[in-house]
Amino acid sequence: MERTFVAVKPDGVQRGLCGEIMKRFEQRGFRLVAAKFQQASEEHMQKHYLDLKDKPFYQGLCKYMSSGPVFAMVWEGRSIVKLGRMMLGETNPADSKPGSIRGDLCIDIGRNIIHGSDTLENAKTEIGLWFKAEELVDYKPCSQAFLYE
DSSP: EEEEEEOHHHHHHTOOHHHHHHHHHHHHHHEEEEEEEEOHHHHHHHTTTTTTSSTOOOOHHHHHHHHHHHHEEEEEEEHHHHHHHHHHOSSSSSSOOBHHHHHOOOOGGGGOOEESSSSHHOOOOOOOOOGGGGGSOOOOOOOGTTTTT
């Protein structure tokens, strides 16, 4: 099973969308293995978005992401990185299809409510940045036999 990092951004938290986003991942059949609600420092966000440091929006993004609480989660499931990104929709909500989180719940690229790891490698890095190993819970849900062959 793969694991991925997903975070509800400050705009999603302020709009009360944490439950809706969790619901979508749970209904898809993915398993929540860690979650925490915190306000990250700007320095923490600079580490998180290090791969974007040369982009013109980098400083503004880090400042924004540290402006309010973030709901950080680790989800597990088969092909979770790829399928999770599909569930999120495009970075620009205007390019997102209806049915995706961004396609249904947001309008502006600067307020696209959610972050999700884009590769397995980045997922491992992001999970390690936000969670200690002992904070990840390993359990087998009773529904697993009804999700996977």
